[in-house]
Amino acid sequence: MGEVKRFDALVIGGGLIGLSAAFQLLRTLPHLKVAVLEREDRLARAQSGRLPGLIHAEWGHGSGQLNPALGREGRQALERFCSEEGIPWERCGGLIVAGGEEEEWLQQWHRRAGASGVVSEWWGTERLREEMPKLAGASGLFLPETGIVDYAAVCARLAQRIHGLGGEFFGETEVRSLAERSGEVIVESSGGPYAGKVLFNCAGLQADELARMAGAAPDLWMVPFRASFQELDAEGRRWVNRVICRVPRPGALFGPVRLVPATDGRVECGAAVTPAVSREIRAGWLRAWRDLASGMRFPGFGPMLRDGWPSVLREGWRRCRGGNLVDEVRLLFPELEAWHFDPAPPGLFGRALKPDGTFEQDLRILRQGRMQHVCFVPEAGGTAALAIGRDLVARAVSHLL
Numbered sequence: 001m002g003e004v005k006r007f008d009a010l011v012i013g014g015g016l017i018g019l020s021a022a023f024q025l026l027r028t029l030p031h032l033k034v035a036v037l038e039r040e041d042r043l044a045r046a047q048s049g050r051l052p053g054l055i056h057a058e059w060g061h062g063s064g065q066l067n068p069a070l071g072r073e074g075r076q077a078l079e080r081f082c083s084e085e086g087i088p089w090e091r092c093g094g095l096i097v098a099g100g101e102e103e104e105w106l107q108q109w110h111r112r113a114g115a116s117g118v119v120s121e122w123w124g125t126e127r128l129r130e131e132m133p134k135l136a137g138a139s140g141l142f143l144p145e146t147g148i149v150d151y152a153a154v155c156a157r158l159a160q161r162i163h164g165l166g167g168e169f170f171g172e173t174e175v176r177s178l179a180e181r182s183g184e185v186i187v188e189s190s191g192g193p194y195a196g197k198v199l200f201n202c203a204g205l206q207a208d209e210l211a212r213m214a215g216a217a218p219d220l221w222m223v224p225f226r227a228s229f230q231e232l233d234a235e236g237r238r239w240v241n242r243v244i245c246r247v248p249r250p251g252a253l254f255g256p257v258r259l260v261p262a263t264d265g266r267v268e269c270g271a272a273v274t275p276a277v278s279r280e281i282r283a284g285w286l287r288a289w290r291d292l293a294s295g296m297r298f299p300g301f302g303p304m305l306r307d308g309w310p311s312v313l314r315e316g317w318r319r320c321r322g323g324n325l326v327d328e329v330r331l332l333f334p335e336l337e338a339w340h341f342d343p344a345p346p347g348l349f350g351r352a353l354k355p356d357g358t359f360e361q362d363l364r365i366l367r368q369g370r371m372q373h374v375c376f377v378p379e380a381g382g383t384a385a386l387a388i389g390r391d392l393v394a395r396a397v398s399h400l401l
């Protein structure tokens, strides 16, 4: 065992949540010694490096929910951070489009949005045609506060600011065990042992596994999913100047397929989501088998398979026929043809399975003495990262003063 490297705070994970926690901590208490432990050789290689770039303005639809106050605080903090740091972002607005039969549901949503302080505007058929002549749909709900940003650029700038404030990064450092002993948290990693007065476990798809290693009971098991994306060609791009999606299917596991214009002019469509064999991007068979075996021991696995396999089979069949994502986008823009689409790099994401076989919708943070485990972050989590980081710090401060 090598010499223990001692810090005030240890952060596991160099994604949006870990970087936000480290940044907020150093901004609040700049004298602290903070270490970010990341198992990859670069930061933000997992979920946070492959986001479509949406700044959410709505917190309770599609897949996952967030406390609206936390979501709003996060969005405003992100916009402020990007403006101060010169990161391109834009409040381009978002449009949720309804076919005739979905209109009533969207109307209800409009009323709920108003009640929870989300700014939204109803667009009838005429206004829809006027604003977006190529778009098919009976009506739409316009959310003017929806925006776009490059989250990889946000991660890179957070890392720079952390470094500037004296934070240290340890890459290729995989945490293998963690425990609280005699008033500190001890971590064993591929880079040797570390100790901290507090620890933030922000390991994304691995966070539940690390929480269990620490002796906590997260009551969740992270199911990995592969998300595919397509990019529109130059002609298709001209039709899309804001974030567009159809009304999400009630109970859908992930949010609806969205068209998201990027800050560099590209337009990405996605995600089409299918189950993955492992939580690792580059998993060998051994790792895939280990993940599967650990999932099969989780009580929610059986009920999930029983209730979920028909929709998984349907999705697989649609993919085999080559449709799916392109078909869904063409419901919005029927004039788009197959040649307007190019495949874009896929990503690996997770949803948290509960013991009853359903999926967690809310942000789930498990507090365990000096450790906090961020076990599940819903789909608007990137937008809310700075607020989640601030919340983690607020709850750790008593151990640091």
Ligand SMILES: Cc1cc2nc3c(=O)[nH]c(=O)nc-3n(C[C@H](O)[C@H](O)[C@H](O)COP(=O)(O)OP(=O)(O)OC[C@H]3O[C@@H](n4cnc5c(N)ncnc54)[C@H](O)[C@@H]3O)c2cc1C
Residues within 6 Å of the ligand: 012, 013, 014, 015, 016, 017, 018, 037, 038, 039, 040, 043, 044, 045, 046, 047, 048, 049, 051, 052, 053, 054, 055, 056, 173, 174, 175, 176, 202, 203, 204, 205, 206, 207, 210, 227, 254, 271, 349, 350, 377, 378, 379, 380, 381, 382, 383, 384
């Ligand atoms: C399909 C989809 C699309 C989404 N799009 C958006 C969007 O457009 N806008 C938005 O606001 N949010 C979006 N989200 C939500 C967003 O993905 C998450 O909120 C956010 O990326 C979570 O970041 P994270 O830091 O928790 O995880 P990650 O980015 O996965 O980071 C975790 C890090 O921990 C590291 N790690 C893991 N295990 C260990 C270990 N043992 N030791 C050391 N390091 C370890 C990993 O290498 C990784 O770098 C989307 C989610 C989904 C599912």
